[in-house]
Amino acid sequence: MRDVASQSGFSPATVSIVLNNAPLARYIAPATKRRIEETARKLGYRPNVMARFLRSKRSHSVGVLFFDITDPFCTLIMRGVETRCTRPQPAIFADAHNQKNRFERYLELLLDRHVEGLIVVANWLFVDIHVLADLSKRNIPSATIGWELAATTSAR
Numbered sequence: 001m002r003d004v005a006s007q008s009g010f011s012p013a014t015v016s017i018v019l020n021n022a023p024l025a026r027y028i029a030p031a032t033k034r035r036i037e038e039t040a041r042k043l044g045y046r047p048n049v050m051a052r053f054l055r056s057k058r059s060h061s062v063g064v065l066f067f068d069i070t071d072p073f074c075t076l077i078m079r080g081v082e083t084r085c086t087r088p089q090p091a092i093f094a095d096a097h098n099q100k101n102r103f104e105r106y107l108e109l110l111l112d113r114h115v116e117g118l119i120v121v122a123n124w125l126f127v128d129i130h131v132l133a134d135l136s137k138r139n140i141p142s143a144t145i146g147w148e149l150a151a152t153t154s155a156r
Contacts, residue, residue, distance in 0.1 A: 001015055001019065003043055003045075004036065004040045004043055004045050007039045007043060008035050008039040009035075010032065014028065014036070015036050015040075018032070018033050018037065019036065019040060019045070019047065020047075057114075058114075058116060059113060059114045060090075060116065061091070061092050061115050061116060062090075062091045062092070062116065062118070062119065063092050063094070063111075063115035063117070063118045064078070064081050064092065064094070065094045065096065065103065065106055065110060065118070065119070065120045065121065065122075066078065066093070066094070066095050066096065066121045067103065067122055067123035068095065068097060068098045068123070069093075073121075077119075077121055077145065081119060092110060092113060094106035094107075094109065103122075104131055107120070107131065111140070115140065116140070116141070117140065117141045117142065118135065118141070118142040118143075119142070119143050119144075120142065120144045120145070122145070
C-alpha cells in the first residue's frame, strides 16, 4: 500500500480509504480514486487478507464440509454453494472422504479459520450428533444437511 501511495502521489491514508472502499471514500474525488486504483493495478497490489482478518476479526468466508464429495448428492450441493458464494464471501470446501476422524478434524479446521457460516453435509451413519450440536455453542450460523446411505436389508 505504501508503494501505491508513493507512486500515485497520495497519502497512505487516502490510498487505504480508496482501496478498502471505506465509508470516507465517498468524499474522495473520482479522479483521485481512478488514479489510485490504476496505480494499484499497475503495481499488482493485492490486499493482505490476513491483515484484514486480524483488524476486522472477520474472515468473510463460509465453510462447507462434505462427507464425500464424490457422492452425486454432495456434488449438486457443492455446485449450488459455489455458484452463490463468491466475493466477498468465498466458500472453503472440505471433504471428509467418509471418514469420521477426518470429518471431525476438518470441522475443527474450519472453525479455527473463523468461518462466518458453516454448511455441513453429513452422513448420519458416522457423524456424531454431539459434534454437530456443539456448533450452536459457537454462535456460528450453520445449516446441516443430512444424508443417510440406504442399508441393505434382508427379506423377512
